[in-house]
Amino acid sequence: MEKLKSFDLWVFTILMILCEFLSSFFFKQFSSGFYLSFASLLFIILSIRWGWMSIFPFILSGIPLIFTQSIGVVHGILYYCIANTMAVIPILMYGKRNRNKISQNHWYMVLYSLLVLVSLSLGKGLIMYILNGDIKGSYGYFVSMIFTFVINIILLLLFTSGKFNHKLVYDMNEYLKEQRALMQEKDLGLKIKENPNNLCDDVTDLEVSLTKVEKDDAEKGVINNGT
Secondary structure, eight states: OHHHHHHHHHHHHHHHHHHHHHHHHHHHTOOSOOOOHHHHHHHHHHHOOOGGGGGGHHHTTTTTHHHEEESSSHHHHHIIIGGGGGGHHHHHHHHHHHHHHHTTTTHHHHHHHHHHHHHHHHHHHHHHHHHHHHTHHHHHHHOOOHHHHHHHHHHHHHSSSSSOOOSSSOHHHHHHHHHHHHHHHHHHHHHHHOOOOHHHHHHHHHHHHHHHHHHHHHHHHHHHHHH
């Protein structure tokens, strides 16, 4: 399980960093009013898969922006990395419950994505207020990211519906529990197949025990009636 988790987290970390780098590059090239990045989409998927651990790749995803955006290294670390920690609030509030309840319900998925955007906006706004006293930072970030999150929601609903659902947006803890249960069922099936006589003996012993218990109860009933 730990190896799978580590592999998953590292793969998503690399993808998030790559997404932010490419988004920053194209944003400068085309000077668009909207910043489109799939790092937030990958974070939402990873948070469903592994819960609060997903915040570490999301923090690291801001590293390319420190060097591609001209706001200074210290300010860049605070705004592009530390502020991202606020995005973990919704999954922390949800706790250790089965996260498939989010991914398997479209309304919950939309609400969860919106909560991530709001939490992330609060984090960005807080850092902007600390750095330069901007009290409208959260609102500005929220508006600039609406287009990105609409695309995220569309893709998430696509990934979690019908034939496109291949356990990408899936609680991996629940998945591993399901796999263990399947393995136990297979092991039990093999044991029965290899030693069917042992199963028959166990059933016979159980029937004899039940018959004996019934006789003892009947004898006790006769004695009680006689007294």
